Amino acid sequence: MKRRSQVMLFHTVSFALLRKLGLQCRFQSSRRPTAPLGSRILSDPSRVFEHNMWDHIQWTPEQEELARQKVEENSSFQVSLEEQAKYEKAASTYWDEFYRAHQNKFFKDRRWLLLEFPELFPDRTLSWNEGVKEPTSNSILSPHVSLQTQYSTCPEQAKLGGFNRTYAKQENSVTIQKANSVEGTARTNDGKDLEHKKQERNRTDRQKNPGYFPGINFTFRIFEVGCGAGNCVFPILGEIRNPSAFLYCCDFSACAVELVKSHPLYNASQCYAFVHDLCNEAGATYPFPDESIDVILLVFVLSSIHPERMQKVISRLSKLLKPGGMILFRDYGRYDMTQLRLKKGRCLFGNFYVRGDGTCVYFFTKEEIAHIFVSAGLKEVQNLMDRRLQVNRKKRIAMHRIWVQCKYQKPSIKC
Numbered sequence: 001m002k003r004r005s006q007v008m009l010f011h012t013v014s015f016a017l018l019r020k021l022g023l024q025c026r027f028q029s030s031r032r033p034t035a036p037l038g039s040r041i042l043s044d045p046s047r048v049f050e051h052n053m054w055d056h057i058q059w060t061p062e063q064e065e066l067a068r069q070k071v072e073e074n075s076s077f078q079v080s081l082e083e084q085a086k087y088e089k090a091a092s093t094y095w096d097e098f099y100r101a102h103q104n105k106f107f108k109d110r111r112w113l114l115l116e117f118p119e120l121f122p123d124r125t126l127s128w129n130e131g132v133k134e135p136t137s138n139s140i141l142s143p144h145v146s147l148q149t150q151y152s153t154c155p156e157q158a159k160l161g162g163f164n165r166t167y168a169k170q171e172n173s174v175t176i177q178k179a180n181s182v183e184g185t186a187r188t189n190d191g192k193d194l195e196h197k198k199q200e201r202n203r204t205d206r207q208k209n210p211g212y213f214p215g216i217n218f219t220f221r222i223f224e225v226g227c228g229a230g231n232c233v234f235p236i237l238g239e240i241r242n243p244s245a246f247l248y249c250c251d252f253s254a255c256a257v258e259l260v261k262s263h264p265l266y267n268a269s270q271c272y273a274f275v276h277d278l279c280n281e282a283g284a285t286y287p288f289p290d291e292s293i294d295v296i297l298l299v300f301v302l303s304s305i306h307p308e309r310m311q312k313v314i315s316r317l318s319k320l321l322k323p324g325g326m327i328l329f330r331d332y333g334r335y336d337m338t339q340l341r342l343k344k345g346r347c348l349f350g351n352f353y354v355r356g357d358g359t360c361v362y363f364f365t366k367e368e369i370a371h372i373f374v375s376a377g378l379k380e381v382q383n384l385m386d387r388r389l390q391v392n393r394k395k396r397i398a399m400h401r402i403w404v405q406c407k408y409q410k411p412s413i414k415c
Contacts, residue, residue: 077344225278229260238265279306298329299330311376333363
């Protein structure tokens with residue numbers, strides 16, 4: 001009883017000390033709540049700097065009017081038609097330069113996908129109170145051990161591992177060391193020859209089978225459009241529990257795709273990355289047939305495309321979905337902080353702008369998105385404006401963020 005009282009006293013004192021120092025307790029989570037789109041509501045403005053993000057921020061009519069006036073002011077002077085044509089023609093060059101300069105360090109890994117878009121993981125049930133977990137060794141793709149290492153170790157490699165253990169135990173015998181070294185080299189070469197022969201057989205089989213495509217033997221297929229440096233790719237691969245799931249990803253920038261392929265967690269047995277121009281459907285094809293994709297992920301990608309091309313892009317992507325498949329969408333909303341910060345002379349037209357690095361960005365309304373996706377024959381499942389208050393507690397700055405988040409589904413055959 002005395003021991004229990006001491007423990008309770010210790011916890012009470014510790015909790016009081018932590019609160020006094022302004023530190024987070026174990027059960028005082030500083031990460032985003034797990035409720036869809038968050039549940040951290042700012043009811044008392046005096047508490048605004050207590051957290052890094054507040055959800056469901058309601059704007060006053062005065063704030064809306066000020067934002068409208070700011071956008072109107074920034075759009076009063078537009079880029080010349082000649083300059084607009086240059087940005088459109090050299091779009092891939094600007095994005096290549098962007099990824100060469102920033103590599104994979106510009107965007108953070110988007111682990112919020114695990115909460116906002118559970119459709120990516122139909123076999124994985126998230127508890128309402130479950131937080132976003134780091135990838136574990138139970139994942140299909142462990143951060144330390146690749147899928148190929150876990151599941152594709154050939155017999156020759158297993159024998160070689162056993163040989164190496166024997167070799168280590170018999171260091172004192174020079175003769176045995178030399179013999180084993182020769183044998184090990186032979187086995188290694190044999191393993192490489194077998195691998196090359198296996199690859200050649202696969203190539204031959206693919207040529208014989210015109211219906212073959214990467215991921216053909218998988219039953220659940222995800223396609224991320226505009227993968228960038230892989231900030232969605234690797235969080236998804238780290239959380240996939242279904243061994244029959246396969247991930248495709250593409251980007252406009254060849255440099256971005258190369259960054260994905262060179263990442264230590266990239267594994268060709270469960271992921272296929274390729275370069276693709278969404279706006280050049282006549283000269284480019286997909287490495288898989290129509291109606292073969294279960295989920296398409298479109299995160300901060302459509303905004304970089306010229307508004308006149310958006311409808312055609314979404315209509316083409318909808319053909320890739322299986323009946324009942326879904327497009328998961330998230331992008332910049334009208335009057336987002338990014339739009340209000342753009343300077344005069346950056347407006348191409350309307351709500352379409354060019355950044356200082358030559359890349360372009362559009363800011364959407366819910367109605368615009370609904371029109372594009374419904375016109376492509378998709379059914380609305382979700383369409384909402386996600387308004388946040390992002391806080392820099394060190395600099396004591398509060399920034400309004402606005403994103404559009406949507407889910408649109410391809411009707412089933414019955415429909």
